[in-house]
Amino acid sequence: xxxxxxxxxxxxxxxxxxxxxxxxxxxxxxxxxxxxxxxxxxxxxxxxxxxxxxxxxxxxxxxxxxxxxxxxxxxxxxxxxxxxxxxxxxxxxxxxxxxxxxxxxxxxxxxxxxxxxxxxxxxxxxxxxxxxxxxxxxxxxxxxxxxxxxxxxxxxxxxxxxxxxxxxxxxxxxxxxxxxxxxxxxxxxxxxxxxxxxxxxxxxxxxxxxxxxxxxxxxxxxxxxxxxxxxxxxxxxxxxxxxxxxxxxxxxxxxxxxxxx
Numbered sequence: 001x002x003x004x005x006x007x008x009x010x011x012x013x014x015x016x017x018x019x020x021x022x023x024x025x026x027x028x029x030x031x032x033x034x035x036x037x038x039x040x041x042x043x044x045x046x047x048x049x050x051x052x053x054x055x056x057x058x059x060x061x062x063x064x065x066x067x068x069x070x071x072x073x074x075x076x077x078x079x080x081x082x083x084x085x086x087x088x089x090x091x092x093x094x095x096x097x098x099x100x101x102x103x104x105x106x107x108x109x110x111x112x113x114x115x116x117x118x119x120x121x122x123x124x125x126x127x128x129x130x131x132x133x134x135x136x137x138x139x140x141x142x143x144x145x146x147x148x149x150x151x152x153x154x155x156x157x158x159x160x161x162x163x164x165x166x167x168x169x170x171x172x173x174x175x176x177x178x179x180x181x182x183x184x185x186x187x188x189x190x191x192x193x194x195x196x197x198x199x200x201x202x203x204x205x206x207x208x209x210x211x212x213x214x215x216x217x218x219x220x221x222x223x224x225x226x227x228x229x230x231x232x233x234x235x236x237x238x239x240x241x242x243x244x245x246x247x248x249x250x251x252x253x254x255x256x257x258x259x260x261x
Contacts, residue, residue, distance in 0.1 A: 107132075129222065
């Protein structure tokens with residue numbers, strides 16, 4: 001679990017509520033269901049309109065990565081590649097077939113299968129890089145669901161403000177209804193800007209960071225596979241792969257998995 005994301009979200013919202021209280025305002029005045037419905041519902045509709053169904057669902061699921069990021073253990077990956085290299089050096093590339101069948105990751109499975117099939121290094125690079133590019137494009141499109149929400153939300157907030165002002169203008173003769181309309185107008189703007197800058201855009205940027213980590217891990221895998229195909233010494237392969245890991249910036253999550261920032 002990523003505790004920093006929880007702390008950041010609570011700190012951001014808490015600072016706004018605390019500022020409202022320090023200014024003498026009532027926190028309850030920020031609770032306007034009508035404004036929330038306009039901003040959240042309008043933003044959701046706009047994002048759904050621009051996104052294919054599969055991309056939209058993938059983006060929503062990826063939102064959980066902000067608090068429960070995918071585990072990428074670079075040391076384990078380097079250990080696996082080194083093990084494959086030793087096996088291929090001792091018993092030949094066909095000995096990697098068992099590892100290919102046991103691989104849970106489709107990307108690793110495909111790379112190992114290419115080695116077993118005797119595909120040369122140049123074609124392995126070409127095939128794996130095409131698959132990597134497709135994976136990255138797919139993931140980034142899903143992350144843009146949140147980025148798009150961050151772009152639409154402030155505008156929908158302004159739309160909610162205009163609707164609130166229209167309601168005010170329609171009831172100028174009835175002062176008892178003016179307060180509610182004005183509240184919706186201003187709070188809708190707060191919701192639009194607040195959700196964009198405290199929730200949607202930070203989530204999009206964090207997802208991009210996690211995608212970059214996954215891409216780097218796959219680049220490491222490709223590098224290792226090419227080394228095995230070229231018959232490089234396992235120690236040379238291991239040393240080269242260590243360059244992908246920035247030890248001074250790695251940290252461990254609560255599950256004890258090493259991750260690259």
